[in-house]
Amino acid sequence: MTDMIFDNKSRKYEKSDEKPSKARMIALGCVGLVVGAIAGLFGAGGGVLAVPALKWAGLEERQAHATSIAIIVPLCAMIAFVYIKNGNFDFSVFPYPICGITLGAILGGFLLKKMNNIVLHFVFNCLLIAVGLKFIIGR
Amino acid sequence: MFLSGLLGGVLTGLGMGGGTVTIPLLVLGFQVSQFSAILINLLAFLPAGLSALIIHTKNGLVQFGYVLIILVPALVTAGIVSWFSLSLDVSVLKRLFGVFLVIVAMVSLGLKSVKKN
Numbered sequence: 001m002t003d004m005i006f007d008n009k010s011r012k013y014e015k016s017d018e019k020p021s022k023a024r025m026i027a028l029g030c031v032g033l034v035v036g037a038i039a040g041l042f043g044a045g046g047g048v049l050a051v052p053a054l055k056w057a058g059l060e061e062r063q064a065h066a067t068s069i070a071i072i073v074p075l076c077a078m079i080a081f082v083y084i085k086n087g088n089f090d091f092s093v094f095p096y097p098i099c100g101i102t103l104g105a106i107l108g109g110f111l112l113k114k115m116n117n118i119v120l121h122f123v124f125n126c127l128l129i130a131v132g133l134k135f136i137i138g139r
Numbered sequence: 140m141f142l143s144g145l146l147g148g149v150l151t152g153l154g155m156g157g158g159t160v161t162i163p164l165l166v167l168g169f170q171v172s173q174f175s176a177i178l179i180n181l182l183a184f185l186p187a188g189l190s191a192l193i194i195h196t197k198n199g200l201v202q203f204g205y206v207l208i209i210l211v212p213a214l215v216t217a218g219i220v221s222w223f224s225l226s227l228d229v230s231v232l233k234r235l236f237g238v239f240l241v242i243v244a245m246v247s248l249g250l251k252s253v254k255k256n
Contacts, residue, residue: 098182101147
């Protein structure tokens with residue numbers, strides 16, 4: 001979900017006062033329902049759907065990414081709250097991966113400016129399919 | 140575990156999906172339970188997401204009208220589903236997550252090849 005975070009360029013955008021049409025608003029509301037369901041179920045993946053939906057609604061790529069973060073942050077906070085409230089967790093292991101992820105995300109954000117490799121993208125997605133299959137099979 | 144987080148974070152920052160990397164790494168690599176991995180991913184996203192949000196807002200990139208349209212229904216379903224998913228059998232949740240990963244990866248591959256043509 002953090003994939004669109006650290007590529008900030010200080011370009012300013014005009015605020016669009018244009019309101020989406022009624023049909024579009026209803027469609028986006030439905031997208032919201034699905035985004036919430038996916039994020040709630042998997043604890044991940046809200047942005048995967050929100051970004052293309054926002055682009056479809058007429059936002060530019062960078063606007064869509066920024067706007068999706070504004071949606072995902074409160075969503076994550078709420079799901080985390082539900083989990084902590086209702087689940088049973090051993091929090092002692094949490095700090096290590098959390099620190100790692102945060103540092104790594106910053107590092108990756110810097111690397112992003114230097115590389116944009118189609119081969120890497122292909123390899124990564126193939127790996128993701130393999131991992132997905134492993135989860136489906138179970139061992 | 141710190142290193143796996145670091146690796147997951149780097150891939151995340153590179154724009155290759157966040158939880159889709161870190162959750163499998165933690166679950167498959169370190170036998171962290173699926174629920175813990177989900178919560179770790181959620182918590183890890185918050186500081187990074189918040190700081191990004193502040194920067195994007197300053198740059199005027201965030202379209203708040205759209206945020207509300209999507210966020211309000213999303214909060215409703217996320218609340219219900221996340222509460223429900225905690226009582227779900229872990230093996231079922233893992234299978235669903237696997238299906239989700241495969242779909243995301245395939246769509247992502249498909250989009251890239253479409254762009255090339």
